[in-house]
Every structure is written in structure tokens, then in C-alpha cells.
Amino acid sequence: MHPKALLDECTALVEAVFRFDHPADAVVARHFRENKSLGPRERGTLSDTVYAALRERLKFEWLARSGSGSKWRRLAILGFSGDRDFLKSALSEPEKVWLDACAKVREDEWLAPHRHNLPEWLAGALREQVGDEFDALAACLLQPAPLDLRINILKTKRDDALAALRAAGLKATATAHSPWGVRLEGKPSLARLPAFANGELEVQDEGSQLLALLLDAKRGEMVVDFCAGAGGKTLAIGATMRNTGRLYAFDTSAHRLDALKPRLARSGLSNVHPVAIAHERDERIKRLAGKIDRVLVDAPCSGLGTLRRSPDLKWRQTPQTVAAQAALQRAILESAARLLKPGGRLVYATCSLLREENEDVVETFSAAQPGFESEAVAPLLQALKVPDAQSLCGAHEGERFLRLWPHRHLTDGFFAAVWRKKA
Numbered sequence: 388m389h390p391k392a393l394l395d396e397c398t399a400l401v402e403a404v405f406r407f408d409h410p411a412d413a414v415v416a417r418h419f420r421e422n423k424s425l426g427p428r429e430r431g432t433l434s435d436t437v438y439a440a441l442r443e444r445l446k447f448e449w450l451a452r453s454g455s456g457s458k459w460r461r462l463a464i465l466g467f468s469g470d471r472d473f474l475k476s477a478l479s480e481p482e483k484v485w486l487d488a489c490a491k492v493r494e495d496e497w498l499a500p501h502r503h504n505l506p507e508w509l510a511g512a513l514r515e516q517v518g519d520e521f522d523a524l525a526a527c528l529l530q531p532a533p534l535d536l537r538i539n540i541l542k543t544k545r546d547d548a549l550a551a552l553r554a555a556g557l558k559a560t561a562t563a564h565s566p567w568g569v570r571l572e573g574k575p576s577l578a579r580l581p582a583f584a585n586g587e588l589e590v591q592d593e594g595s596q597l598l599a600l601l602l603d604a605k606r607g608e609m610v611v612d613f614c615a616g617a618g619g620k621t622l623a624i625g626a627t628m629r630n631t632g633r634l635y636a637f638d639t640s641a642h643r644l645d646a647l648k649p650r651l652a653r654s655g656l657s658n659v660h661p662v663a664i665a666h667e668r669d670e671r672i673k674r675l676a677g678k679i680d681r682v683l684v685d686a687p688c689s690g691l692g693t694l695r696r697s698p699d700l701k702w703r704q705t706p707q708t709v710a711a712q713a714a715l716q717r718a719i720l721e722s723a724a725r726l727l728k729p730g731g732r733l734v735y736a737t738c739s740l741l742r743e744e745n746e747d748v749v750e751t752f753s754a755a756q757p758g759f760e761s762e763a764v765a766p767l768l769q770a771l772k773v774p775d776a777q778s779l780c781g782a783h784e785g786e787r788f789l790r791l792w793p794h795r796h797l798t799d800g801f802f803a804a805v806w807r808k809k810a
């Protein structure tokens with residue numbers, strides 16, 4: 388594509404994504420569907436440019452106050468991910484002069500928001516939690532996430548998977564904490580690998596793998612994945628159950644559960660039962676009350692632990708949306724808890740970094756439910772032979788909760804708490 392046409396296309400996509408009426412990945416995917424002639428390299432430039440503009444929005448908007456042309460074009464120029472000379476061949480002379488001036492702004496001229504690129508309410512909440520580590524956390528959230536895979540333990544061993552990936556020319560290493568994880572360098576295309584087609588590998592962040600591990604579901608048990616979505620954790624849990632027992636995958640989105648079906652077929656699991664529920668108090672849940680050994684509540688949340696992958700969330704979430712999520716999280720947790728039999732394990736998890744969706748929800752539940760005993764996470768992970776389990780649980784919280792931070796653990800941000808239902 389001609390440089391001028393590609394920059395125009397980037398500008399249009401930046402404008403569409405910055406309406407923030409839909410998730411950025413959905414807007415980008417729709418643009419690609421509607422423009423089938425775009426090649427892989429052009430698609431790469433378009434999505435990288437849009438994501439760069441989302442990540443560094445405050446810095447770019449500040450720079451874009453000078454210059455000419457539409458704001459969206461200036462953001463697209465600043466975020467443009469392709470070759471510099473290629474970009475310059477699409478620019479007018481005044482734009483080239485402006486871009487050179489932008490490159491000369493010194494580090495000490497930036498104000499704090501231009502460095503952290505977070506809305507003030509979120510920067511304040513994170514600073515309160517991590518203190519001196521705030522700059523490291525903010526810098527980490529501006530980087531793209533690595534590509535993690537989970538091996539299907541029903542079909543392969545990690546060493547064999549690593550050897551196969553390396554033989555295919557990929558740079559693959561074992562993840563530091565998850566026993567099932569493989570981290571890949573770069574953004575290789577995975578579709579062509581036979582190990583994907585035959586269900587030996589799935590894409591899943593290392594942190595997400597640790598949540599499924601923490602449930603510790605066993606052979607022959609009755610287990611519920613209450614907010615299963617497209618089944619990232621369901622697949623891992625089904626494999627730990629060695630394809631025995633019964634694993635219900637509940638979700639209010641039938642659409643998301645539909646996306647689980649081809650993944651299930653690839654995985655070789657036949658113990659999973661997807662069930663679309665109307666809401667968390669659905670009749671079908673009541674029928675299973677008191678019969679379940681383990682329940683995972685991977686609650687709908689702000690997703691602010693995944694900003695490396697979904698930087699639009701920091702602009703789409705507000706204190707009001709977070710408060711609404713927290714209310715829903717409390718309702719789901721309370722309802723899901725009714726499923727457990729005495730001695731059963733309840734795991735509450737989010738991919739949020741905010742106390743309001745994590746510790747606060749947990750404290751409210753514990754106070755209202757004396758029949759549930761809180762269990763410290765670090766010893767549970769140690770028993771599961773997770774290396775450095777204590778370091779994943781945050782010294783300040785007395786190792787009670789899993790607390791994964793992108794800058795500390797190089798995973799997405801995750802939280803988990805565990806209870807045992809008293810006999």
C-alpha cells in the first residue's frame with residue numbers, strides 16, 4: 388500500500404478506536420473484516436499504530452497540541468509503527484518539521500501524566516498500593532505483553548513442547564512459576580503449528596494458568612467454573628481433572644461459551660458441560676447447591692491488570708464502572724458460594740489491580756459468610772510446587788492472596804483469594 392494511503396487508513400482507525408464505544412480489539416477486527424484486501428504487514432502496522440496511540444495517549448495528545456492537520460492524523464503519525472523513512476514519505480513538509488521537533492522534547496520536559504499515561508483516578512489508586520514501585524509499574528503497563536502458551540497436560544509434556552517449538556524455529560522458554568507455561572519471544576504466527584491444531588497448546592497468560600492451578604481440581608470431582616467465558620481456565624481445569632468427573636462451565640454470555648466449543652474439541656476433553664445461565668441466581672445453579680467440590684469465580688472485572696494487552700481499558704473504565712463491577716462481583720461470589728459442599732474450595736479471582744474489586748470484595752464476603760474459612764494462598768501454591776510461591780502473594784497481605792503485578796512477576800495483573808467451606 389502507498390505510504391500516504393496507509394497513514395490515512397491508520398488515521399481513520401485511530402479515530403474509530405478513540406470513540407471508545409467498543410473494545411479496541413473489536414473495532415480493529417471489524418476494520419480488517421471490512422477491508423479484506425489489507426495484507427498481513429499492513430494489518431500489523433495498523434494495529435500496532437492504534438495500540439501505541441492508546442498506550443501513550445496523554446503524551447501524544449500533549450505533543451499533538453502543536454502541529455497541523457486533524458488530531459487523529461497527528462496521533463497516528465506519533466504512534467506509527469512502521470519504518471521512519473516510509474512514514475516521512477507520507478508527510479507534508481510542515482508535518483516532517485513538527486515530527487522532528489516532537490522527537491527533540493527532552494525527558495525532563497514531560498510532566499508525570501505524560502510518563503505514566505494513566506487517567507488521574509487510576510494513577511492515584513495504583514500509587515496508593517505500590518508506593519515507590521509506581522513508576523516501574525506504569526512503565527511496564529506501557530509495554531506489550533509477551534506471548535504465553537499453556538501445554539495441555541493430557542497430550543504433551545512441557546519439555547517435549549519446548550523442543551517442538553524450538554525445532555519450528557521459535558524462541559521458547561519455560562515460564563518461571565506455572566508448571567504448564569511456555570513463553571515465546573516476539574509475535575510468531577501460531578496457526579501453522581500442528582501442536583495448536585491438535586490441542587497440545589493454548590494461548591494463555593502465565594498468571595491465568597496459576598489461577599486454574601490454584602483451584603487444584605482432582606480426578607472424579609464435581610467442579611464449577613462460574614464465569615467460564617471462552618474457557619481459558621476451563622480447559623486447564625478439565626485437564627487437571629484428567630478428563631474425569633464433571634466440570635460445569637457457566638457464563639451469562641452464550642456467545643462466549645460458543646467460542647469454547649472448538650477449543651474443547653481440540654483439547655480432547657469430554658468432562659466439560661457448558662451452560663449458558665441467565666444471571667448468577669439462575670434456577671440451574673440452585674439445583675446444584677451443596678453438591679460441588681470446587682468453584683472458581685473468575686469474575687467479570689475492569690480488566691485493568693491486562694493493560695499491556697488492552698490499553699483501551701484505562702480510557703474506557705471509570706470509578707463508576709469499577710463500582711458497578713464490584714457490586715456484581717459481590718453478587719456473583721455470594722451466589723456461587725452456595726454451590727459448595729462442606730470441605731469444598733472456593734476461589735475468587737480477577738484480572739484487576741484495584742483493591743475495590745479484590746481485597747474489598749473478599750472482606751465483604753468473609754464478614755457475611757462465617758461458614759467459609761479463608762485459606763492463605765502461598766502455602767497452597769507451595770504445596771503445588773510453584774517456585775517462589777511466597778513472592779507471588781505480596782508480603783503486605785500476609786501471603787493470604789495471590790497478587791500478581793506485571794512489573795514484579797512479568798505476568799498480567801491478577802488477584803485470587805481462597806476459602807474452604809466449613810464442615
Ligand SMILES: C[S@@+](CC[C@H](N)C(=O)[O-])C[C@H]1O[C@@H](n2cnc3c(N)ncnc32)[C@H](O)[C@@H]1O
Binds near residue numbers: 618
Ligand atoms: C474474566 S471473564 C472470564 C474469562 C474466562 N474465565 C477465561 O479464563 O477465559 C468474566 C466472564 O464473566 C461473565 N459474566 C458476567 N456476568 C456474569 C454473571 N452474572 N454470572 C456468570 N458469569 C458472568 C462474562 O460473560 C465473562 O465471560
